[in-house]
Amino acid sequence: SFEEKIAKACRMMSGAYTFMVVTKDSLYVVRDPHGIRSLYIAKVDEGYCISSETCSFPILGGEFIREVNPGELICFNCEGMKSSQIIEETKTKACALEYVYYSRPDSVHNGLTVHEVRKQCGYYLASEENIEADIVVGVPDSALSAAASFARTLNVPYETGLIKNRYIGSTFIRPTEQQRMQGMRVRLNAISSVVKDKRVYLVDDSVVKGFTSRRICQLLKEAGAKEVHLRIASPMLKYPCLYGADSTAQKDLAAFNYTVDEMEQLFQVDSLRFLSVEDFKKCVPEASCLACCTGEYPEDLQDYKDEVKE
Ligand code: SF4
Numbered sequence: 001s002f003e004e005k006i007a008k009a010c011r012m013m014s015g016a017y018t019f020m021v022v023t024k025d026s027l028y029v030v031r032d033p034h035g036i037r038s039l040y041i042a043k044v045d046e047g048y049c050i051s052s053e054t055c056s057f058p059i060l061g062g063e064f065i066r067e068v069n070p071g072e073l074i075c076f077n078c079e080g081m082k083s084s085q086i087i088e089e090t091k092t093k094a095c096a097l098e099y100v101y102y103s104r105p106d107s108v109h110n111g112l113t114v115h116e117v118r119k120q121c122g123y124y125l126a127s128e129e130n131i132e133a134d135i136v137v138g139v140p141d142s143a144l145s146a147a148a149s150f151a152r153t154l155n156v157p158y159e160t161g162l163i164k165n166r167y168i169g170s171t172f173i174r175p176t177e178q179q180r181m182q183g184m185r186v187r188l189n190a191i192s193s194v195v196k197d198k199r200v201y202l203v204d205d206s207v208v209k210g211f212t213s214r215r216i217c218q219l220l221k222e223a224g225a226k227e228v229h230l231r232i233a234s235p236m237l238k239y240p241c242l243y244g245a246d247s248t249a250q251k252d253l254a255a256f257n258y259t260v261d262e263m264e265q266l267f268q269v270d271s272l273r274f275l276s277v278e279d280f281k282k283c284v285p286e287a288s289c290l291a292c293c294t295g296e297y298p299e300d301l302q303d304y305k306d307e308v309k310e
Helices: 001-010 098-104 114-127 144-154 176-188 209-221 260-267 277-283 300-308
Strands: 020-022 029-030 040-043 047-051 063-067 073-077 080-085 133-139 162-164 188-190 200-202 226-234 270-275
Touching: 001 029, 001 073, 029 047, 098 114, 114 144, 114 277, 133 144, 144 200, 162 209, 188 209, 200 209, 209 226, 209 260, 260 270
Parallel strands: 133 200, 200 226, 226 270
Antiparallel strands: 020 029, 029 073, 040 047, 040 063, 073 080, 162 188
């Protein structure tokens, strides 16, 4: 049967995936056996809706049913919904970076709202703080939940010091460095009256290549900030994602190439600190993939071994 063919193909594959196959009378959905990528089901009117993020369901007037289990194949047709566990031995390792920046804050993974997880990251980041600053500014949009919680924990005023241009997409997904540079210039702007002569805690979600971080810090200094203390609400990303979330090669990752001191100089900030892996683990579910922070990949790397260095 068609179902058996999908199952057979999936047993031959390794890695992270979710996919759908549409035939004349059925819709099949599959999630990888480690559940690295997410997939959810909702009921909408007389039909079903499948999405990698739960935030899409209320928008469509859908009622959340459940997540697709790791290694599960579900067939939807006029008879309803039929599930089969096509790969039995599964050890869930859902992508922890969904909470950091991939997902919207109103999405829920593994029972945890992304916004709440980001707040926890901000809380733990602040718990280790030891310098004085006048205001906290978050980088829109994905760092705002962590930045607000960071400010609340330290009892330092939270300010909107950066404004995002709503009419331009993410610089991260642009294919060339030159396009990313152009995108960055029009994507964010600093409000000088907020940051001028201030010692600023700047909270961002992550540092990938470091290009964006450097430019944002530069923006604040150009707008008159007296000091910029960059705080990152996730651990250092030293290892490549081999599961399709990000295509940045390890040799291009800032945290693989530089120490924290070197990054401080590169970004021209007065100080820089990351959330520790230990604290990040307290914020995300225990069964999470953290490979890009720790180098511990959920499965054998096979052909990709040479792409990962200590
Ligand atoms: S390596 Fe990182 S980005 Fe890739 S799936 Fe694992 S946690 Fe997510």
